[in-house]
Amino acid sequence: MSSSSPPPAFAPAVVVENIYPSLGAPNYLIKRVVGEGLSVYADVFKDGHDVVSVMLKWRAQTGRLWTEVPMVALGNDRWKGDCSFAIAGRWEVVVEAWLDNWRGWKKHFKAKFDAGDAEIAIEAREGARMLEEAAARAEGLSAKEQAREIAEVAKMLRVVPAGEMMEVVMSDALQVLLDEFPDRTLSVSSEPLRVVVERERARFSAWYEFFPRSAEGRADKHSTFRDCLPRLDDAKAMGFDVIYLPPIHPIGMAHRKGKNNTLTAGPDDVGSPWAIGGAAGGHRMVEPALGTVEDLEWLVEEAQKRGMEIALDFALNCSPDHPYVKEHPDWFNQREDGSIRYAENPPKKYQDIYPLNFFCEDWKALWRELIDVVLFWVKRGVKIFRVDNPHTKPVAFWELLIAEVQAFDPDVLFLAEAFTKPRMMQVLGKVGFSQSYTYFTWRESKQELTEYAEELTKSEMRWYYRANFWPNTPDILPGHLQYAGAAMFKLRAALAATLMPSWGMYSGYELIENLPLPGREEYLDSEKYQLKERNWNAPGNIKAFIGRLNDVRRENRALQLYDNxxxxxxxxxxxxxxxxxxxxxxxxxxxxxxxxxxxxxxxxxxxxxxxxxxxxxxxxxxxxxxxxxxxxxxxxxxxxxxxxxxxxxxxxxxxxx
Missing domain, CATH: 2.60.40.1180 (Golgi alpha-mannosidase II)
Incomplete structure (x- = not known):
């Protein structure tokens, strides 16, 4: 300590360390759902032979009052306490410990009495002083009756022979009374553990993804939100409770992609929904061919009537036609020739998409705008967002966005679509994403599945990373599903739905759609670039199997839990x-x-x-x-x-x- 540093308020008398679970940084979040318990462990000890008391405390991050329970000694200075959380939101959990003078005195007093020590009367007066101090603390808390009881025992301990007082001072009743008014003036508290508590659907959910523009299964007709009710009813019959819609916003015309991602679009090509923004607006508007914002609100309400929710895709892509390009060209990556750099993932090129520059000079205004976009849809009834490629944006941005949105409405959930390096996937979970996509899609053998599922549910990841298993997505038709039959589709669905409490599938899976783009893990005639013709009740479908699978999940609590x-x-x-x-x-x-x-x-x-x-x-x-x-x-x-x-x-x- 430097000579200019102020002295501590007191010398810490107790050591509190090795808190578990701890994620390694004060801003990282342990995940729980409402009512779910959390066991906390800590090493607590002090010098000498004194007795310590240890308390587990927790409160809402915006609250003042703590809830607390005594921690239990496990041996070898390890302590354990259990807490749970009544409402959704951000919470903090603390371990507090202090020198327990009364318990230490009792231990010392009995040992001297048993040894026939001549100074036992002096020790009794020491105990009386401690009781008088406890009575004063009770009086200060307006606990007058308790203060009177404690003071009466103190008075007796000063005048009654020690042998006659032994039963009273050692009684459980007196200890329980004194535990209400401990001397914590020299207590030591750990740094708080941060906990994000979410509603049950953050842990247990079944997702179904479909493109609303293909809801009717017609290649010659663009469907609208009002045409989507049969899709909702079909998904409900299969037991799904979250309906995920790819981006619903206006699609740009500039560099619009044609069928199978060709660079030249025909006059009837509908383009990729991820090329967001056009003459009709940007991220606060909907594609006119789908309807209006009010139509989307209607669909959200219809889903709610069916016990389901609509999840929107939050994709931070902009078409060259997006209003941001004209109004805020500085929000994008500028090239030397003055043009804006389009998205690339070599060898893939996305000429129809301009990525945002999160570190531009006007970054604060950009971040504010994007957070407000999410809040715009939350205010219209959307409580779940699937976030497109969050690993290509700053982690600090997601931490800020999720915290602010959940402060506005703690029921809002976020699914991270990040197929990338493990560390990035993990940190997105740590800073607040409710659920995350995984590598399950590519885990095939017994060993691969076992090792991966155990990593997710048995390692430290279980505290902050909720896996959502998908056997397919619009972007991914894995090799084992290509040209495969119903048996393979059933087994992959069963694995996804029973290994994890959250799973999802992209529409067409129930119809055994399995034709790949040659040499790629992608669908031939991908729905990302065209309207899709389908018979939703085609012979050979596995809809009844999927429905039964989801019924079993709902009927059995064990399949709704994560780390079991x-x-x-x-x-x-x-x-x-x-x-x-x-x-x-x-x-x-x-x-x-x-x-x-x-x-x-x-x-x-x-x-x-x-x-x-x-x-x-x-x-x-x-x-x-x-x-x-x-x-x-x-x-x-x-x-x-x-x-x-x-x-x-x-x-x-x-x-x-």
């Missing part, structure tokens, strides 16, 4: 086995899936029965929630055979026998 995943062993290398249980074992789900869509997988499965809350030799039933069969099993080792041409997976509810 356990993998079990199976002899066959392409049979994956995992379970999810509720905290009280009231709901036990066991999933067995054949990862080979072309061959039978058969062999023994070896269950960790402890993870299922069952004894090693237990008898139990497994009820197949997809197919209706019931089997009687005993012990850890049981035989399973799965055929992709028939029963290719089990989604069991485990019932103790």
């Amino acid at each position: 995943l356990t993998f079990h062993a199976a002899d066959h290398p392409e049979m994956i086995v995992y379970s999810k249980v509720s905290g009280d074992f009231g709901n036990r789900i066991l999933v067995v899936i054949n990862l080979n869509a072309g061959q039978v997988s058969a062999g023994m499965v070896h269950l960790d029965l402890g993870a299922l809350g069952l004894a090693a030799d237990a008898h139990y039933r497994v009820e197949d929630l997809l197919h209706g069969a019931v089997y009687d099993w005993q012990g850890s080792h049981n035989f399973v055979s799965l055929d992709p041409n028939g029963l290719s997976m089990h989604l069991f509810r485990v019932v103790p026998g």
Whole structure:
């Protein structure tokens, strides 16, 4: 400490360290949903043999009053406390500790009494002084009756022989009373843990993405928002609760892309919705061919009537025709020749999109405008946003935007569409994104799936990163789905829907759409660039299977939780086995899936029965929630055979026998 530094208010008497969970930076956010518990651990100790008391405290970030509970000693100076959060919003959690003079005195006093120490009367007077101080603290808090009780014991301790007072001073009743008025003048508090608490849909959701302009499935007619109700009803019948719409804003004409991303558009080509902005306006307007802002509000209300929500795409792309280009050319990347640089991801070129320059001289006005765009749609009933490519914009911008929007309305949720390097994906979760896309789309083998799911749910990521598993997107038709049949589509949907409590799929998945652009992980005749002709009830669809899958998720609490995943062993290398249980074992789900869509997988499965809350030799039933069969099993080792041409997976509810 330098000579000019002011002295501390007091010398800290207690050490509080190794707080867990801690994400490593004060602005990083632990994630919870309303009512969900959080266990906090800390190392707390001091020099010598004195006794410490440790309290876990939490409050809303905008609040003044703390809720607190005593932490429990686990041994070796490790302490644990549990809290939960009643409402959505930002919270802070603190560990506070202090020297507990009364408990220390009791320990010392009894030891001297048992040893027959002649100075026991002096020790009794020391205890009386502590009680008198506690009585004064109670009096100061207007707890007059409690103050009187404590003062009475102090008076007795000064005059009554120590042996006659032992039962009183050691009683639990007196300790409970004194715990209401501890001496915390020399307490030490940890730096606060920051927690973002969101509504249940942040953890448990089923997303369905469709292009409203193709809602009717006609290549010769641009659909409107008013034509979308059958799509909502179909999605609801399949059990989805979030309807995600790609960008709904006016689409630019300059450098408009044609079918299959060709550089020259024909007169009837509708362009990419991600090339935002035109004569009709920018991010606060809707594409005239879809309708009006009022029509979008109507669709939001219709979704709400069905117990669903509309999620909008927040894509920070601008067509050369966007009003920002004329009004704020300095918000874009200027080239030496005076032109604006369009988006590139070599070898891909996006001549129809101008990226914004988040570090331009007028960056504060730009950031303010973009935050206001989100608030504009929130005020019109939209509570979920899928954010396009957030990893290509500053992390600080997202931290500010999410904090401000959720301060306005804590029910607003954000999904990060960031397929990029792990560290960037992770930090987006840490600064506030409610959910995130993942690498699931490319994880195929049992080992890959197991390692990745365990990383998401067992590592530190579980505190800040909520994975949302998608088997496909408009941008991605993975190799294992190309030219594949229904068996592969079913197994990938089942994995997504049961490994994680949030999952989603892009429309056409239920119709087994599987034709790729040659040599690419992209769809042939991509809906991103044209109206899509579809028969929404085409023969061979798997809509009933998807619906049953989502029904099972809603009916079983274990599938709605995030970090309760356990993998079990199976002899066959392409049979994956995992379970999810509720905290009280009231709901036990066991999933067995054949990862080979072309061959039978058969062999023994070896269950960790402890993870299922069952004894090693237990008898139990497994009820197949997809197919209706019931089997009687005993012990850890049981035989399973799965055929992709028939029963290719089990989604069991485990019932103790």
